[in-house]
Amino acid sequence: MNYPNGKKAVLHQEAKGQGKQNYSNRGMTLEEDINHTNAYYLTSDKAIIHKKPTPVQIVNVHYPKRSAAVITEGYFKQASTTDYNGIYRNRYIDFEAKETRNKTLFPLSNIHEHQIEHMESIVNHGGICFLIVRFTAFNETYYIKAETLLSYWKDKLNGGRKSIPYSAIKQEGYQIPFQYQARVDYLKVIDKLYF
């Protein structure tokens, strides 16, 4: 109240962030951080990478006079591809992002079979494809090459474990640095791996 410019609310939010380890601890989800990162990449003309819209099965639309069409019945559809794609340094980029609260492993059930098939095709066609996993308990975010994910998926199909251990991700993945402007600066990892 009495803060017409909304300053109080902002200050309060800032205060909540104090005393925590870093900015990404302010309750931003991985998706928000990646969207923020992609917006930064876009405005700085580093890369053009977008999140695909959520697939919706539209069943009913109402067209009121003199105003916008309203979807009055729709359902969420399962994505058949990954969430993000675009272009960086002439290369096709394609990835999926997942958070887990698990402290010891990343459950492969977080990824659908269609997405795995898609990722395998992208790799075969020469794209740069990967998974970003955040362990929220440690606030650590990792880049996992699609090739690594695919090999764990094949193990699972052959009766192996249904997850990737946290220890394996620490070894076989690449921790993504947190930065103020590029909160999940995954292009840094791509630079190291491919250029």
Next chain:
Amino acid sequence: MNYPNGKKAVLHQEAKGQGKQNYSNRGMTLEEDINHTNAYYLTSDKAIIHKKPTPVQIVNVHYPKRSAAVITEGYFKQASTTDYNGIYRNRYIDFEAKETRNKTLFPLSNIHEHQIEHMESIVNHGGICFLIVRFTAFNETYYIKAETLLSYWKDKLNGGRKSIPYSAIKQEGYQIPFQYQARVDYLKVIDKLYF
């Protein structure tokens, strides 16, 4: 009736196609033809190109017990990028598709400024970017390089014409062959132009 395998309906549909110039005259929209083409490219492992989902602003979702979440209020958002992207022969592919009933020109008002900016960025980052235009009156479909579209757009901004003449598209564009399996076989044009 009495045709449990649905043959009658199919025969009836086939019959409607008779006497017309070619299969694409069966009332398929350009979008349907491109989706069909992309599905063929995907199953034959030629390219991985998908249409992005329609962007929807979801306002209200109802979660009934024991059944799927229902979107009860949503609105269509304007797309900020193009409709299709993916990968072909290691290259990033990005395009928009439009039909027009106009017989003499393609109105540039069919494309939004955001989309133009997006296409320009894609070209600058090394992607293969283009527009597919179908003149429904002639049932002719053309591939127009983003570079060509961008130069007409700049003319328009400088007070020039607000459209691309059909005659210019015939000269500066590339007619896309119609084929049974790849109804809008745009990769043929890409092969010629880039490989």
